[in-house]
Amino acid sequence: MKNRFIVLIDFSPYSEPLLRFAYDWGKRIDAEIVLVHNTIVLSPVMSPRESKIELINIANSNALQRLKECAEAVLPKGTPFERIVSEIELVIQLRQLLQEPFNNLVFLGIKGTGLLKKIFIGSQAVNVIDSIDNLIVAVPKNAGCCPHESIHVAVQKNYPLNIIDFNKFLNFTGDEINRIAFFSVVTPDDDLVSTENYLKELAGLYSDKRDISYRIYEGNSAFEDLKGIILKKKDEYIVVQRGSRTFLDQMFRKFLINELVYEGDTPLIILP
Numbered sequence: 160m161k162n163r164f165i166v167l168i169d170f171s172p173y174s175e176p177l178l179r180f181a182y183d184w185g186k187r188i189d190a191e192i193v194l195v196h197n198t199i200v201l202s203p204v205m206s207p208r209e210s211k212i213e214l215i216n217i218a219n220s221n222a223l224q225r226l227k228e229c230a231e232a233v234l235p236k237g238t239p240f241e242r243i244v245s246e247i248e249l250v251i252q253l254r255q256l257l258q259e260p261f262n263n264l265v266f267l268g269i270k271g272t273g274l275l276k277k278i279f280i281g282s283q284a285v286n287v288i289d290s291i292d293n294l295i296v297a298v299p300k301n302a303g304c305c306p307h308e309s310i311h312v313a314v315q316k317n318y319p320l321n322i323i324d325f326n327k328f329l330n331f332t333g334d335e336i337n338r339i340a341f342f343s344v345v346t347p348d349d350d351l352v353s354t355e356n357y358l359k360e361l362a363g364l365y366s367d368k369r370d371i372s373y374r375i376y377e378g379n380s381a382f383e384d385l386k387g388i389i390l391k392k393k394d395e396y397i398v399v400q401r402g403s404r405t406f407l408d409q410m411f412r413k414f415l416i417n418e419l420v421y422e423g424d425t426p427l428i429i430l431p
Contacts, residue, residue, distance in 0.1 A: 162190035162331065163261035165253070167287070169196070170225055173268035173300050178233045180426070181266045181296075183304040188333055190264070192240040193256070194226045197249040197283075219244045249283065250290045257293050264331055265295045269427070288401060288429055294328055297427040307426070309338040312398040316343070316350070316357040321400055321430045322364070328398070328428055339365055341373040344382070351375065398428040 164185045168174045178194070185192055198218045200211070222244040230240050245252055257263050267284050288295055314320050329336060341361050343354050358373035365371050376384050 160260055160262050162188050163193060163263050164190045165193050165195055165256060165263055165265045167196075167249070167265070167267045168194050168226060168229060169268070169283075170222075170229070171268070174229055175233050176300050176302075177266060177268040177298050178229060180298050180302060180304040182234055182238070184331075187305065187335070188331060190331075191261070192234070192238070193243060194230060194240060195243045195249075195252060195256070196222045196226055197252065198222050198244055198246045200246055215246050219246065250286060253287065253291050253293075257291070262327070262331070263293055265291065265293055267295065267297055269297045269299055292431040294324055294331075294431065295429040297429060299424050299426070301424040302426045303424065304426075305335070307332070307396050308335060309340065310336055310396040310398050310428070311340045311342060312361075313400070314341055314343055314358065314361060315400075316354050318400060319357075320361060324430045325398070328430070336369065338370045339372075341371075343375050345375055345377045351377070396426050396428050398430065400430040 162185070164181045166178055166181045168178065178192075182192060184190070198215070200215050200218045223242055226242040226244065230238075230242075234240060243252070243256070253265065257265075265287070267287060269284055284297065288297070312320070312325070341358050343349075343358060345351060345354055354375060355373075358375065362371045362373050376382070
């Protein structure tokens with residue numbers, strides 16, 4: 160199937176860097192580009208239906224033009240792309256798109272302004288992440304692309320890695336990824352031996368083609384140790400799984416988003 164990159168555009172200052180990131184990646188694997196914007200139309204509650212429809216049509220028409228201008232500011236002249244604008248809830252739009260026969264990768268921007276946005280990535284982004292069963296790339300404004308030769312993969316034994324979608328992600332990167340570092344952050348309640356055995360098992364699955372390593376972070380210094388490793392390096396991805404405790408735990412989410420993604424300008428790959 161054809162590769163397709165679905166890029167969520169909200170016309171913020173993050174939109175053009177996000178599109179540039181997706182285009183730079185997509186041209187390496189011949190991916191189609193689709194720009195998606197969710198139109199929010201405010202109208203008086205008692206407005207006639209005809210008036211509401213007219214306001215929606217005007218808003219959608221304006222958004223289509225702005226998508227065209229955004230694309231022209233970033234994409235080389237002649238680059239094909241599709242524009243989709245709708246007032247329908249964004250998650251519903253995406254679910255409809257993802258039913259089409261493509262290898263889809265969804266791109267969204269994550270903003271670093273305001274404490275709550277840093278912790279929770281922004282309500283719209285979290286809604287997409289929590290509701291869409293597809294690979295998602297969350298991109299901070301200053302993330303560079305591409306290629307990224309290394310990835311750090313957060314895993315938890317009690318939430319086995321989604322191997323199918325992890326392999327899909329690797330396919331999207333072509334031959335660029337040559338180093339994979341699996342890691343787990345453990346608490347005193349975790350079984351250290353079984354965690355290490357699981358990491359070894361994962362490392363063995365990929366050791367024939369790539370440089371593979373694994374590491375367990377434990378104790379009070381776990382997060383700082385992890386930060387020290389990742390922020391020293393450039394051109395990496397961090398891979399997390401949506402359903403794992405590692406991602407859902409609020410303490411880890413705050414650390415991951417604030418300390419690694421924003422400070423390190425590191426793209427975040429989210430597996431369903």
